[in-house]
Amino acid sequence: MTAPSWASVCPGHHESAGRTKNTKVRPGNPYLKGALGLAAFGAVRTKDTYLQARYRRLTARRGPLRALVAVEHSIITAIWHMLSDNVGYQELGGSYFTQRDPERATRRAVNQLNQLGYTVTLNPRETAA
Secondary structure, eight states, X not given: OOHHHHTTOSOEEEEETTEEEEXXXXXXXXHHHHHHHHHHHHXXXXXXXXXXXXXXXHXXXXXXXXXXXXXXXXXXXXXXXXXXXXXXXXXXXXXXXXXXXXXXXXXXXXXXXXXXXXXXXXXXXXXXX
């Protein structure tokens, strides 16, 4: 059993007739869940961090409360890996998702500008040699 399921911050996942249905998280230790909630709430308010970037990406699709539970899940997973592997926390940074797939970030920005009524043409910037 992994740490998120032990701490009861795994999202419920049920499948019936080929359709997946999301449900509430399981009941668990209220003190641990409360501490994770406060940690997640503080983490999403810090600037230029991976957890804030994750929260912002998820809150657009899932809503703020489900995104907060997802950040709690990320925190407890990171804690579990730090304790089991005896390593320190490595912050990935707020631009992690942009650096991971820059073409996707470019397409998303162009689509947003197109939806606002702008016509966008992209010209690659010449690098200084």
